Amino acid sequence: MNVLAVDIGGTHYRVALVNQTGTILSVQRAPVRREAGAAELLQRLLPQILAVSGQAVEPVQAVGIGFGGPVDFRQQRVMRSLHVAGWDGFSFRDWLRPHLDVPLVVDNDGNVGALGEYRFGAGRGSTDMVYYTVSTGVGGGIVLDGQIRRGMHSQAGELGHVPLLPSGPLCTCGARGCLEALCSGPALARQALDLIEGGSCTSILTLRFQEQKTLTARDVFACAHEGDPRAVELLQRARHWFSSAVRAVVRTIDPDTVVVGGGVGTAPGFLDGIEAAVNEHPLLADAPRVAVKAAALGDDSVLLGAAAMAMVLHPPLGAQS
Numbered sequence: 469m470n471v472l473a474v475d476i477g478g479t480h481y482r483v484a485l486v487n488q489t490g491t492i493l494s495v496q497r498a499p500v501r502r503e504a505g506a507a508e509l510l511q512r513l514l515p516q517i518l519a520v521s522g523q524a525v526e527p528v529q530a531v532g533i534g535f536g537g538p539v540d541f542r543q544q545r546v547m548r549s550l551h552v553a554g555w556d557g558f559s560f561r562d563w564l565r566p567h568l569d570v571p572l573v574v575d576n577d578g579n580v581g582a583l584g585e586y587r588f589g590a591g592r593g594s595t596d597m598v599y600y601t602v603s604t605g606v607g608g609g610i611v612l613d614g615q616i617r618r619g620m621h622s623q624a625g626e627l628g629h630v631p632l633l634p635s636g637p638l639c640t641c642g643a644r645g646c647l648e649a650l651c652s653g654p655a656l657a658r659q660a661l662d663l664i665e666g667g668s669c670t671s672i673l674t675l676r677f678q679e680q681k682t683l684t685a686r687d688v689f690a691c692a693h694e695g696d697p698r699a700v701e702l703l704q705r706a707r708h709w710f711s712s713a714v715r716a717v718v719r720t721i722d723p724d725t726v727v728v729g730g731g732v733g734t735a736p737g738f739l740d741g742i743e744a745a746v747n748e749h750p751l752l753a754d755a756p757r758v759a760v761k762a763a764a765l766g767d768d769s770v771l772l773g774a775a776a777m778a779m780v781l782h783p784p785l786g787a788q789s
């Protein structure tokens with residue numbers, strides 16, 4: 469069985485042909501032009517979908533889409549995009565049907581990435597799994613017994629917006645002190661800049677800033693690796709917040725596995741000590757431990773999750789009677 473998988477992110481999108489073992493048979497990638505709006509992206513996406521599906525030896529059975537923004541799963545409509553205008557209320561099903569009449573399913577990329585890792589990545593073999601992606605933003609998804617838990621309003625698994633510090637920094641969602649506002653790449657960079665601007669930093673970080681006139685999360689990790697105590701401290705604090713957030717979710721859901729992806733989440737050292745911190749609890753000393761693992765699929769978790777979602781729409785031919 470072949471399915472078509474689409475990953476629409478903030479900076480680029482990809483269209484792939486995927487077989488039932490999760491092998492990507494062919495893929496096309498193109499940039500997202502944020503200022504051009506949804507209509508322009510869809511104009512480029514349609515011929516790519518048709519070209520990739522045209523390459524299939526066996527006909528494409530279904531389409532799965534991971535979208536970088538909130539999706540009303542029950543209605544199968546995009547709610548909005550934080551990056552590109554013109555997506556509000558959009559139905560991929562209505563749009564694609566005249567050109568390719570196969571079952572289609574869309575969900576937000578946090579849920580879809582979670583399913584990708586569950587089926588084909590670091591979550592393989594687990595029963596109940598929680599997935600985080602820590603990158604420019606912090607997203608995630610919850611997969612229980614093979615099913616993504618979406619909640620009544622398609623809002624479950626918004627793990628980046630779990631509040632940690634009521635008077636903390638402003639988050640992209642408008643609230644204060646969310647996990648995303650404390651641990652995302654831009655949050656780490658901003659904390660480093662605050663240290664320098666506050667005059668309390670006379671270290672390798674300051675030298676980098678003077679050279680580059682800016683700092684990214686990558687610089688914070690590199691300086692910590694070089695032994696800069698300020699950068700080490702900054703990452704320790706981020707890991708403390710992250711493990712607090714994960715612990716709260718683990719106490720609530722009791723999964724067997726937590727998978728962490730994204731540029732920050734899989735950066736060397738970020739997950740150090742997180743599994744021990746998450747499992748720390750006097751009453752649960754003898755309880756089975758939850759495993760905390762780095763994501764295994766890299767950039768492909770959303771693409772393969774979209775394929776996994778599409779496969780559920782169309783069961784393998786052998787399973788049909």
Ligand SMILES: [Zn+2]
Nearest residue numbers: 629639641646
């Ligand atoms: Zn938030």
